[in-house]
Amino acid sequence: MLKQMGRTSQTALIILHVLVTVKAFEMEIIPANRIIAQIGEKLILTCNTTGCASPSFSWRTQMDNPLGGTVYNHRTYSTLTMNPVSIVNSHDYLCTVFCGEKDKKEKSIKVELYSFPSDPVIEISPSVIAGEPITVICKIPDVYPSNVLEVVLKKEENTLYEKDFYEDDSTDIESKTVTYSFSPTAEDIGKEITCVAKLPIANTDFEPKERVTSQKLNAYFGPQNTVITASPSNSPMEGDQLKLTCVTESNPPPQIVWRKHPADEIIQHLIENNVLSIPHASFTDSGLYICEVTNLSTNKTEKATVDIVIQGAPNIAELSIVPSTTVQEGENISIQCSAESNPSPKIILRKKSDSAEMGPYSEGRILLPSVTFLDGGNYECVAENKFGKSKNEITLIVQYGPKNTVISVIPATAVKEGETVTMKCTSSGNPAPVISWKKKKATGESEKIFKDATLTIQNIKSTDLGLYECEAYNQFGKEEKAVQLLVQGRLEKPDQMVPLIVAFSGVAAVAVPVVAILIYVSRKAKINGSYSFVKALRLKV
Secondary structure (H helix, E strand, O other): OHHHHHHHHHHHHHHHHHHHHOOOOEEEEEOOOEEEEEOOOOEEEEEEEEOOOOOEEEEEEOOOOOOOOEEEEEOOEEEEEEOOOOHHHOOEEEEEEEEOOOEEEEEEEEEEEEEOOOOOEEEEEOOOOOOOOEEEEEEEEEEEOHHHOEEEEEEOOEEEEEEEOOOOOOOOOEEEEEEEEEOOOHHHOOOEEEEEEEOOOOOOOOOOOEEEEEEEOOOOEEEEEEEEEEEOOOOOEOOOOEEEEEEEEEEOOOEEEEEEEOOOEEOOOEEEOOEEEEOOOOHHHOEEEEEEEEEOOOOEEEEEEEEEOOEEEEEEEEEEEEOOOEEEOOOOEEEEEEEEEEOOOEEEEEEOOOOOOOOOEEOOEEEEOOOOHHHOEEEEEEEEEOOEEEEEEEEEEEEEEEEEEEEEEEOOOEEEOOOOEEEEEEEEEEOOOEEEEEEEOOOOOEEEEEOOOEEEEOOOOHHHOEEEEEEEEEOOEEEEEEEEEEEEOOOOOHHHHHHHHHHHHHHHHHHHHHHHHHHHHHHHHHHHOOOOHHHHHHHHO
């Protein structure tokens, strides 16, 4: 019995030990309980768990309003991201976590919002003249919640005016304005007017809770002593950055308008306040720049000018052929070249050639009346000054009808029957002429026989003799050339000559002995006075 009781106690201790070592299911919200966030910024709420391997999460507002954010669940935690946070996110947010089917935990966090993004803006109007009233306007931009806003206007250390907005029932971001009028004395000119804005939200640690702006009570004046400074200089190199700064004395700051003469129009370069910036100066940026400043309070305008000259190697601005780069022979054309640079460039315009020597040149313009095909080709413009040179080319294409049409015959214009003759016709023209061949018929008419530059006649016969005409044609005209082809009789063929040679040899074999006998008989007759041909044959035999 005692043993059994001991075993039971031991088992209970083991179970208790296991329960103690296993972590209990818990959750927390980070940050906890309450958070205050700046409207427009990013806010992340995190719901974290321990003691549960696979929790499931749920976010909601206690009034079941839209979350106004994005939920992301990852293993043991879940985040609710509001980016940017806005007025609609001012709620109590509840995170519910389920661990299995039975375990459930919930926690909430209160999200409070504020907006206090910038210092107040002070406006003092009209001109500060001793004895006349002025109005000080202090504007506090984009405030929330405005019902805790406090504003104090000071002159030096003396408080002029205080205002709070405790009764303001606004539920959105608003800009608040405090206005105060007083009559300054002559001693007040130059003293500082200060606007202090406070947003003392209880139990919060955001900064700043106070924003301050000051402005001196200065009389409105100017503009005066207006000048323009150029950096790096009034004569920068092409490609340099150029900055023109317009400096003036004026209160309040004047409106500034930049102009350029002779264009005399608003400039499109980058203008920031009183600085005109040209990132990469070009020759076209040369000219007289005008800075016009206007003080709307004093209704006074003043101008300053600076003459800018951009220096550098030439840029060829134009290289053109008028009326066109492709013309017909006989037209009048003008080739023009212009370049930009400072100092002014020397311009050479000339026709390029295959030889080392260039063609005749002119300074910027070539006039070609009644252009010919020989004028076609590449023309080069070279612009040069002390900083360097540049060049460019343009091609003139002259269209013309066929010229210089020539026929060549291989082997010759007089050939024997059975031979092959090749006749080739060449012609210049633009566009390239189309070549065709014709042959004169016995009637005198011409018959088209072939369309190509090269005409080949194989195994020529006597019927192939005659007048052949080459016609070169394009849309600008045509040109014809002719050649007379003569065909001679030919020798017999070798296989027909063999029997003739054999027959001739046989005749020669018989004729030679006979001739010898006749010579012998003749000689005997001279000796004897008479001669018997029969006897001679017998004696010979």
